[in-house]
Amino acid sequence: MAKTIAVTGKGGVGKTTIAALIIRHLKRHASGPVLAIDADPDSNLGTVLGVDVPETLGDVRESTLAEIRKLPAGMDKAAYIEAGLHETIVETETVDFLAMGRPEGPGCYCYVNNLLRGFSDKLLPSYEWMVMDSEAGMEHLSRRTASSLDYLIVVVNRNPLSIDCARRIGAVITSVHNEVRRKCVLINGVPEEKAHAVLEKMNGLDMEYLGCIPNDEAIEEMIFAGRSLYDLGDSVATLRMNAVMEKLGA
Numbered sequence: 001m002a003k004t005i006a007v008t009g010k011g012g013v014g015k016t017t018i019a020a021l022i023i024r025h026l027k028r029h030a031s032g033p034v035l036a037i038d039a040d041p042d043s044n045l046g047t048v049l050g051v052d053v054p055e056t057l058g059d060v061r062e063s064t065l066a067e068i069r070k071l072p073a074g075m076d077k078a079a080y081i082e083a084g085l086h087e088t089i090v091e092t093e094t095v096d097f098l099a100m101g102r103p104e105g106p107g108c109y110c111y112v113n114n115l116l117r118g119f120s121d122k123l124l125p126s127y128e129w130m131v132m133d134s135e136a137g138m139e140h141l142s143r144r145t146a147s148s149l150d151y152l153i154v155v156v157n158r159n160p161l162s163i164d165c166a167r168r169i170g171a172v173i174t175s176v177h178n179e180v181r182r183k184c185v186l187i188n189g190v191p192e193e194k195a196h197a198v199l200e201k202m203n204g205l206d207m208e209y210l211g212c213i214p215n216d217e218a219i220e221e222m223i224f225a226g227r228s229l230y231d232l233g234d235s236v237a238t239l240r241m242n243a244v245m246e247k248l249g250a
Contacts, residue, residue, distance in 0.1 A: 001124055001125055002035065002124045002125070002126075002127040002128060002129055002130040003128070003129050003130070003150045003151075003249075003250075004124070004129075004130045004132070004148070004149045004150045004151070005022060005129070005130070005131045005132065005149070005150065005151045005152075005153060005248070006131075006132045006134050006149050006151070006152050006153070007019040007022070007131070007132065007133055007134060007153045007155060008134040008135075008152065008153070008154055008155070008169065009154050009155035009156060009162060009165060009166065009169075010156075010159070010161060010162040010165035010166075012157075012159075012162075013155045013156060013157045013159070013162050013188055013189075014155060014157065014188045014189050015133060015134070015155040015188075016040065016044045016045050016048060016133050017048065017188070017219060017223075017229075018153070018155050018186060018188055018213065019036075019045055019131055019132075019133035020045060020048045020049055020133075020229045021213070021219075021229065021237060021238065021241045022131050022153075022241065022245065023036045023049065023095060023131050024049075024229050024230055024232065024238070024241075025238070025241055025242065025245045025250065026094075026095070026129050026131065026245075026250060027093075027094045027095050027230060029245070029250065030094070030128050030129055030250065031128060032127065032128030032129075033094060033095070033096065033126065033127050033128060034094060034095045034096070034127060034128065034129045034130070034131065035095075035096050035097075035098065035123060035124070035126075035127040035129070035130045035131070036049070036051075036095055036096070036097045036098070036130075036131050036133075037097075037098045037099075037100065037130065037131070037132040037133070038053075038097070038098070038099040038100060038132075038133050039100045039132050039133060039134050039135060040100075040133050040134065040135045041058075041100070041101070041135060042135075043056065043099050043100075043101060044133075045097075045099075045133045046090075046097060046099060048223055048228070048229050049095075049097070049228055049229060049230060050227065050228025050229075050230060050231075051090055051092065051097045051228075052090070053090055053097065053099045054090075055087065055088050056088060056099040056100060056101025057085065057088055057098065057099065057100050057101055058100060058101025059088070059101055060084045060085055060087075060088055063084070082119060085119050096127075098123075129250070148179045149179070149180045149181065150181045150182065151180075151181065151182050151184055151248055152169075152173070152180045152182070152183050152184065153184045153185070153186050153210065154166045154169050154170075154183070154184065154185045154186070154207060155185075155186050155187075155188050156185060156186070156187055156188070156198065156202070157187065157188055157189050157190060157198075158189075158190050158194070158197075158198055160201060163198070163201050163202055163205070166185055166202070166205060166207065167205060170183060170205065170206055170207060182208055182248075183206070183207045183208065184207055184208045184209075184210045184248075185202065185205060185207040185208070185209055185210065186210045186211065186212075186213065186244065187199075187211070187212040187213065188212075188213045189213070189214070189215050190212055190214065190215075191214055191215065192212060192214050195212040198212075210244045210247055210248075211240060211243060211244050211247075212240070213237050213240050213241060213244070214236055214237065214240065216235050216236050216237035216238075218232060218233075218235040218236075218237070219232065219235065219237055
């Protein structure tokens with residue numbers, strides 16, 4: 001079964017970049033295949049990794065609701081839907097990519113959503129690692145869509161509101177009894193000499209501190225140029241991420 005990582009936090013803290021750096025590290029160092037999941041409706045993870053995503057799970061869910069009533073009697077609807085879900089997986093060397101896409105629209109999605117959860121459970125044994133770039137905020141946590149995780153990484157920056165969000169995320173996890181083996185916090189985009197000030201504001205936060213990823217102009221230039229972070233060489237951020245991943249056993 002895959003070891004699972006979910007990256008979350010307040011909007012604007014750079015969690016998609018952090019998720020991309022984690023996936024980049026695993027692509028280079030993991031001994032087995034990796035599944036990358038973009039669970040943010042904005043769907044930016046594929047862009048920063050240079051992965052073209054022609055169809056998302058949200059697209060399949062919408063088309064399924066439109067087509068499922070037209071299926072002939074006796075056809076296995078679950079098998080029909082699962083076949084469509086498999087087509088949304090973008091296979092690349094070492095890392096497979098899956099985008100959740102847009103949130104639910106009008107109508108009842110209970111049946112299809114249950115199939116999605118079952119589909120995810122079937123996928124995980126095929127991978128060594130699963131990394132999810134979660135949507136900002138806490139709604140996905142309260143819905144238990146981030147349950148049964150090995151690592152929950154909450155990204156914060158110098159904005160005190162990001163730390164407040166981290167505290168609320170910790171409280172939500174406790175209140176809904178989500179199964180998270182290690183709750184972690186990671187500082188992003190803060191100069192090393194100022195990281196101690198952020199740490200002081202995190203006093204009492206019941207999360208394991210993973211470290212600080214400082215600003216990295218090399219990343220900004222790659223994203224601005226539309227280049228994949230897979231192609232990023234050693235830089236201050238990637239070297240620091242190596243140390244973070246070592247703490248996670250990767």
